[in-house]
Amino acid sequence: MVPVSRRILLIPFLLSGFLAGPIAARAQGIDTSxxxxxxxxxxxxxxxxxxxxxxxxxxxxxxxxxxxxxxxxxxxxxxxxxxxxxxxxxxxxxxxxxxxxxxxxxxxxxxxxxxxxxxxxxxxxxxxxxxxxxxxxxxxxxxxxxxxxxxxxxxxxxxxxxxxxxxxxxxxxxxxxxxxxxxxxxxxxxxxxxxxxxxxxxxxxxxxxxxxxxxxxxxxxxxxxxxxxxxxxxxxxxxxxxxxxxxxxxxxxxxxxKNAKERADEARRLFLWGFRSFTTKTVYKANETIGTARVFGGAKTDVDLVAHRDIKLLIPHLGGEKFTGKIVYTGPLPAPVEEGQQVGQLIIRRGTLDALEIPLYTAEAVPQGPLPRRALDAGYEAGVLLWRKYMTKP
The missing domain is CATH 3.40.710.10 (DD-peptidase/beta-lactamase superfamily)
Known part of the structure; x- marks a missing residue:
C-alpha cells in the first residue's frame, strides 16, 4: 500500500518574480454595494x-x-x-x-x-x-x-x-x-x-x-x-x-x-475597472515544466508537471501585494504513471485572493521500477509518515 498524503510545493519563480504588480481589489479602492x-x-x-x-x-x-x-x-x-x-x-x-x-x-x-x-x-x-x-x-x-x-x-x-x-x-x-x-x-x-x-x-x-x-x-x-x-x-x-x-x-x-439602476451602474463600473487596471502576462508556456511530483516505486523518483495551456496572470498596473504559487497534489504517485495524467493543481494567490487554479498533468510516463527501488521508496515514505506523526504532536 502506498502511503499517500496531500503534498504542497511552493513555486520559487512565482515567489521571487512578478512581485511588483499585484494588489488586492479592495486595496486598489474598488468595492461594490x-x-x-x-x-x-x-x-x-x-x-x-x-x-x-x-x-x-x-x-x-x-x-x-x-x-x-x-x-x-x-x-x-x-x-x-x-x-x-x-x-x-x-x-x-x-x-x-x-x-x-x-x-x-x-x-x-x-x-x-x-x-x-x-x-x-x-x-x-x-x-x-x-x-x-x-x-x-x-x-x-x-x-x-x-x-x-x-x-x-x-x-x-x-x-x-x-x-x-x-x-x-x-x-x-x-x-x-x-x-x-x-x-x-x-x-x-x-x-x-x-x-x-x-x-x-x-x-x-x-x-x-x-x-x-x-x-x-x-x-x-x-x-x-x-x-x-x-x-x-x-x-x-x-x-x-x-x-x-x-x-x-x-x-x-x-x-x-437593490434595484435595476444599481445593478447596471455597479456592473459597468466593475467592468471598466477590470479592463483599465490589469495587464496580461504569460508566466508559463503550455507544456513548460512548472514543478515535479514524487513517484512511489517508479523507474524515476520524480515526474515533471506541466499545464496544457499557457498560464497567464492579470497583473495590476499599481504595485502592492505579492503573488504566491503552490502545487497541490496527493502523493507520492504510485508507478506506473501515465503521460498526460492529471495529478494536481497549480494555485496562484494574489494577496489573500485565490487568483487562479490550473490543472497540472504529468509530462511523461514513468514505468514501475525494480523491486529494490520499490522497497527503498516504501522505507522512505514510512519514515516520512513517522516523522510527521511525532513532529506534529502537540
Whole structure:
C-alpha cells in the first residue's frame, strides 16, 4: 500500500518574480454595494475581484443560462435542430405566458414554435413560456429537465448550484453561487460560440410583440455582448454579463442589487475597472515544466508537471501585494504513471485572493521500477509518515 498524503510545493519563480504588480481589489479602492460578486478573466478563469462569491443566492432568471446550456448541448450533439418545433403547452402558456403576467415571449397556447425562436424568446425576452416549452420538449416535463440541469451543473464542476425549474421561479431549493454562474458563462461562451450570439441580440419580435433585450449592458459603451439579468422579490437584482475589449474578455456575476439602476451602474463600473487596471502576462508556456511530483516505486523518483495551456496572470498596473504559487497534489504517485495524467493543481494567490487554479498533468510516463527501488521508496515514505506523526504532536 502506498502511503499517500496531500503534498504542497511552493513555486520559487512565482515567489521571487512578478512581485511588483499585484494588489488586492479592495486595496486598489474598488468595492461594490452589491453583496455577491465575482469578476473573472474568461480565458484563464483568473479572479480580478470577488465579494462573497460562494454564498448561496437565488438565481431568478439567470437560471435560464443553464437552460440555454442544455439546449445548446443538445443542438451541438445533433439530438435537436434549430428548425425543430416544440409545443407551447397549457402549462407553459399559463405559468409562463401572457396569463402569468411575468416575463414572456407571448407564444400562443397550443402553437408549435421553432427551437431557434424559443432560444431568442428565452435569452432576449427572458420568456418563462419559452423556458418551460424548451424544458418540456427536451425532457418531457419541467421537473425532469430541472434534474438534468443539476446533473449537468455537476458535470461542469459547478458543485454549489441546484436547479429546480427552468426559468428562475422562486424556490428556496433553487440556489447558485456567483462563482458557479461566472464559470457557467465562461463555459457557454467558449463551448458554443455559434449559439452564444443569441445572448447579444438587442431585440426580438414574436406574435407581433417587439421586445428589447433585458440586459442593460448591451446599450453601454464598453463591449458587452451577452448573457442574462434576473429579478424576483426574494433575490434582488442580479446579472451575469460578459464584455470584450482589445481581445480580452471579462465575465461578471453580480447578485443582490437593490434595484435595476444599481445593478447596471455597479456592473459597468466593475467592468471598466477590470479592463483599465490589469495587464496580461504569460508566466508559463503550455507544456513548460512548472514543478515535479514524487513517484512511489517508479523507474524515476520524480515526474515533471506541466499545464496544457499557457498560464497567464492579470497583473495590476499599481504595485502592492505579492503573488504566491503552490502545487497541490496527493502523493507520492504510485508507478506506473501515465503521460498526460492529471495529478494536481497549480494555485496562484494574489494577496489573500485565490487568483487562479490550473490543472497540472504529468509530462511523461514513468514505468514501475525494480523491486529494490520499490522497497527503498516504501522505507522512505514510512519514515516520512513517522516523522510527521511525532513532529506534529502537540
Amino acid at each position: 452589491a453583496p455577491n460578486v465575482i469578476l473573472i478573466e474568461a480565458e484563464t478563469g483568473g479572479v480580478l475581484f470577488e465579494k462573497n462569491p460562494d454564498a448561496p443566492v437565488i438565481p431568478a432568471s439567470t437560471a435560464k443560462i443553464m437552460t440555454a446550456e442544455l439546449v445548446f448541448q443538445n443542438l451541438r450533439e445533433g439530438r435537436i435542430h434549430l428548425d425543430d418545433t416544440f409545443l407551447i403547452s397549457e402549462t407553459a402558456w399559463r405559468q409562463g405566458g401572457a396569463p402569468s403576467r411575468g416575463s414572456s415571449m407571448y407564444a400562443a397556447l397550443n402553437s408549435h414554435v421553432r427551437v431557434e425562436d424559443l432560444i431568442r424568446g428565452l435569452v432576449i425576452d427572458s420568456g418563462n413560456d419559452a423556458a418551460i416549452a424548451l424544458a418540456e420538449g427536451l425532457a418531457g416535463s419541467e421537473g425532469a429537465f430541472a434534474t438534468l440541469m443539476t446533473k449537468r451543473a455537476r458535470e461542469l464542476g459547478l458543485d454549489h448550484s441546484v436547479f429546480t425549474n427552468a426559468w428562475g421561479r422562486g424556490d428556496p431549493d433553487q440556489l447558485v453561487t456567483a462563482r458557479d454562474m461566472a464559470r457557467l458563462a465562461a463555459h457557454v461562451i467558449t463551448t458554443y460560440p455559434d449559439y452564444y450570439k443569441y445572448f447579444g441580440e438587442k431585440e426580438f419580435t414574436w406574435n407581433k410583440i417587439r421586445q428589447t433585450n433585458r440586459n442593460p449592458l448591451l446599450t453601454m459603451d464598453f463591449g458587452a455582448d451577452g448573457l442574462k439579468t434576473g429579478n424576483i422579490d426574494a433575490s434582488g437584482y442580479g446579472l451575469v454579463g460578459s464584455a470584450v475589449q482589445n481581445g480580452e474578455r471579462l465575465i461578471l456575476a453580480l447578485y443582490g442589487a
